[in-house]
Amino acid sequence: MRREITGFSNPLLKEVRSLREKKLRKRAGKFLAEGLRIMTEARDAGFLPEMLFRVRDREVHALEIALESAVLSAGGDIIETTAEIMSKLSGKDNPQAVVGVYRDHGTALAEIDRTSAPIWLIAQAMRDPGNLGTMLRTGDAVGAGGLFLIDDCTDPFSVESVRASMGAIFTQKIVQCRWTEFVEWLRRGDGQLVGTSLQTDTDYQAATYVAPCFIVTGNEAQGLPEEYEAACDLLVKMPMRGKADSLNAAVATAVMAYEVLNQFRRN
Amino acid sequence: MRREITGFSNPLLKEVRSLREKKLRKRAGKFLAEGLRIMTEARDAGFLPEMLFRVRDREVHALEIALESAVLSAGGDIIETTAEIMSKLSGKDNPQAVVGVYRDHGTALAEIDRTSAPIWLIAQAMRDPGNLGTMLRTGDAVGAGGLFLIDDCTDPFSVESVRASMGAIFTQKIVQCRWTEFVEWLRRGDGQLVGTSLQTDTDYQAATYVAPCFIVTGNEAQGLPEEYEAACDLLVKMPMRGKADSLNAAVATAVMAYEVLNQFRRN
Numbered sequence: 001m002r003r004e005i006t007g008f009s010n011p012l013l014k015e016v017r018s019l020r021e022k023k024l025r026k027r028a029g030k031f032l033a034e035g036l037r038i039m040t041e042a043r044d045a046g047f048l049p050e051m052l053f054r055v056r057d058r059e060v061h062a063l064e065i066a067l068e069s070a071v072l073s074a075g076g077d078i079i080e081t082t083a084e085i086m087s088k089l090s091g092k093d094n095p096q097a098v099v100g101v102y103r104d105h106g107t108a109l110a111e112i113d114r115t116s117a118p119i120w121l122i123a124q125a126m127r128d129p130g131n132l133g134t135m136l137r138t139g140d141a142v143g144a145g146g147l148f149l150i151d152d153c154t155d156p157f158s159v160e161s162v163r164a165s166m167g168a169i170f171t172q173k174i175v176q177c178r179w180t181e182f183v184e185w186l187r188r189g190d191g192q193l194v195g196t197s198l199q200t201d202t203d204y205q206a207a208t209y210v211a212p213c214f215i216v217t218g219n220e221a222q223g224l225p226e227e228y229e230a231a232c233d234l235l236v237k238m239p240m241r242g243k244a245d246s247l248n249a250a251v252a253t254a255v256m257a258y259e260v261l262n263q264f265r266r267n
Numbered sequence: 268m269r270r271e272i273t274g275f276s277n278p279l280l281k282e283v284r285s286l287r288e289k290k291l292r293k294r295a296g297k298f299l300a301e302g303l304r305i306m307t308e309a310r311d312a313g314f315l316p317e318m319l320f321r322v323r324d325r326e327v328h329a330l331e332i333a334l335e336s337a338v339l340s341a342g343g344d345i346i347e348t349t350a351e352i353m354s355k356l357s358g359k360d361n362p363q364a365v366v367g368v369y370r371d372h373g374t375a376l377a378e379i380d381r382t383s384a385p386i387w388l389i390a391q392a393m394r395d396p397g398n399l400g401t402m403l404r405t406g407d408a409v410g411a412g413g414l415f416l417i418d419d420c421t422d423p424f425s426v427e428s429v430r431a432s433m434g435a436i437f438t439q440k441i442v443q444c445r446w447t448e449f450v451e452w453l454r455r456g457d458g459q460l461v462g463t464s465l466q467t468d469t470d471y472q473a474a475t476y477v478a479p480c481f482i483v484t485g486n487e488a489q490g491l492p493e494e495y496e497a498a499c500d501l502l503v504k505m506p507m508r509g510k511a512d513s514l515n516a517a518v519a520t521a522v523m524a525y526e527v528l529n530q531f532r533r534n
Contacts, residue, residue: 143508
């Protein structure tokens with residue numbers, strides 16, 4: 001249905017704004033994605049928003065017309081509003097022209113078909129939403145199947161993570177589970193568990209990767225706990241030629257994932 | 268000299284806080300770096316703060332004792348203060364225990380010795396301070412000589428960029444210049460200019476890189492302008508196996524830089 005909200009006091013606005021807070025987002029089981037590009041990626045991946053907020057009275061892109069028509073056909077709402085209200089909704093001075101409210105979507109560990117992709121990413125206690133979103137985006141680029149979130153990771157459905165994912169929040173499977181559950185599941189089938197570590201002499205290019213390859217990246221400050229490293233099939237390190245001996249966590253994941261993809265491309 | 272500030276109204280605090288704003292930072296020619304780890308990296312690279320703010324009355328790490336002694340020997344100031352004031356200074360609830368005020372340091376194009384490193388990074392109209400800082404950190408890791416900032420890039424001396432650089436703001440040379448100046452300078456000597464592009468069929472692993480190799484990464488949303496691509500010696504693309512066809516700018520830089528480093532390691 002198409003309707004209009006022009007008053008700041010409309011209770012729906014408060015409800016939607018509350019999706020910026022993790023607790024309220026969890027309770028509602030919904031999250032926000034902003035911008036035509038990401039929302040079109042979402043539709044292509046089979047996800048439509050329950051509600052689509054749009055700034056009225058402006059030029060409309062053909063992709064937006066297609067998106068809105070799909071939302072209406074699926075029984076969703078299009079809510080016409082003002083730039084001022086959209087600004088309040090998004091907490092930004094220059095808000096996107098469209099914002100969608102989506103149902104969040106996790107996948108249970110038992111439902112993952114590990115053979116459906118050659119690469120899978122794992123984030124352990126990742127705290128920065130930009131890093132988590134960037135890992136999702138990288139996962140999409142290397143053809144990974146999804147991202148496993150282990151221990152106390154930042155919420156992948158936060159506005160910052162969704163934005164950094166550039167739509168990959170919709171194309172990558174998202175699994176939240178505990179490390180012990182994950183390892184139990186992993187060992188019931190094929191799968192090479194690979195971690196990066198400073199405690200090894202194995203160069204990441206000297207190792208041989210086997211699909212499905214699970215690449216695990218630890219917390220930004222602490223790295224991977226020792227007992228998690230011990231559970232890996234392979235620990236590798238990237239060359240470090242500088243004064244510091246570390247990379248950004250999302251960057252390290254990407255450098256690893258591209259090495260694995262490159263080996264798979266050659267074989 | 269060691270002194271103490273415990274009153275919120277001290278004018279020095281206002282001055283230091285103002286370094287969070289680009290305009291005032293430029294005018295002062297100073298910037299802030301936070302935390303013992305980054306400030307120790309800085310010292311190892313030959314940079315000491317003019318002023319070091321520290322939270323008093325707490326356990327002190329041996330690295331901090333060494334750092335403070337170096338600051339005092341160099342004629343700098345140690346300013347003892349409270350956690351509340353430090354919080355106000357850093358704009359964070361959980362501030363670092365030490366914050367330094369440093370003189371900013373750019374290098375003129377003419378002073379760059381291109382043969383001093385096999386890899387150099389170039390950011391064109393990069394807008395996100397996290398991306399810029401991450402590029403610096405990656406540059407350090409691959410043994411790059413420095414980062415050239417072309418067009419309207421975000422300020423590398425912002426708190427966010429310095430933080431993301433993890434100290435590489437002090438180990439990488441920083442050159443700010445215009446594209447035409449850069450290309451003129453580049454063509455007066457050896458140097459392979461490499462860009463990533465969607466407009467090429469050359470796989471980034473099929474190309475041959477030559478030192479000094481200059482890797483240029485364009486704006487997050489727009490990529491590199493066409494005329495800049497035309498000036499490159501080599502355009503390459505990374506495989507994209509997903510729904511989207513892009514990587515985060517700092518991630519793309521890192522994947523490229525590691526490929527170049529890996530080729531150089533083999534030869």
